[in-house]
Amino acid sequence: MNTNYLDQVRNLSTTCKYTTWYCDIISNASQREIIADVYYEKHHILPKCFKLGGESDIANLVPLLPREHFLCHWMLSKMFSDKRRSAQMKKALTQFLQCNKHQHRVLNSHRYEAIRRVWNVASSQITKYAHSRETLEKMRKPRSEHTRQMMRKPKSIEHRLNISKAKNGKFSDSAACVHCGKVMDRGNLSRYHNDKCKLKPV
DSSP states (O other): OOHHHHHHHHHHSOSSHHHHHHHHHHHHHHHSOOOTTSOOEEEESSOGGGOSSOTTOGGGEEEEOHHHHHHHHHHHHHHOOSHHHHHHHHHHHGGGGOOBTTBOOOOOHHHHHHHHHHHHHHHTTSOOOOOOHHHHHHHHSOOOHHHHHHHHSOOOHHHHHHHHHHHTTTTTOEEEOTTTOOEEEHHHHHHHSGGGOTTSOO
16 A cells, blocks of 8 residues: 555545544555455545546555445545535445445445435535536537438448448457456456456455
């Protein structure tokens, strides 16, 4: 673990008990020995949604137990006085309501309600992208007759063959993860394995 990332979190956050607890959990987790049969989840010490560096740096990752991971994100949602960063952390906390084949989480009704309440407040604070007035005017205008005719125009055999060639191999091509050896299509491979594989050495 690179202590610079943890120092950045300290500098960005308020001085409170949540910051102290967060730093203690991260420091302890980075120093303990990894046990092969224990389930861990990778955690970004400096949140990658801040875009301050370390998004793809392995030194910014620390293996946490599932309960530790949840508690760290709960604390992150309370550590920042900046409204945007606080909202980003509250949004990240809602991801713990989701499960997949690599992450098995069980939440009781009280914790679920608390997370949903936090996100309900945070969602109104996130700055949403706004189109310019000119763009909105263009979006309101109906498509031109030429555009509608081009969209309805049947594709030629040559055009269809070109589309087929462009897509060939994108979905059927498969490869093996360099860490666990599982074979799958390249989309799932890049999403769940290789650099993101849970068996990758930390």
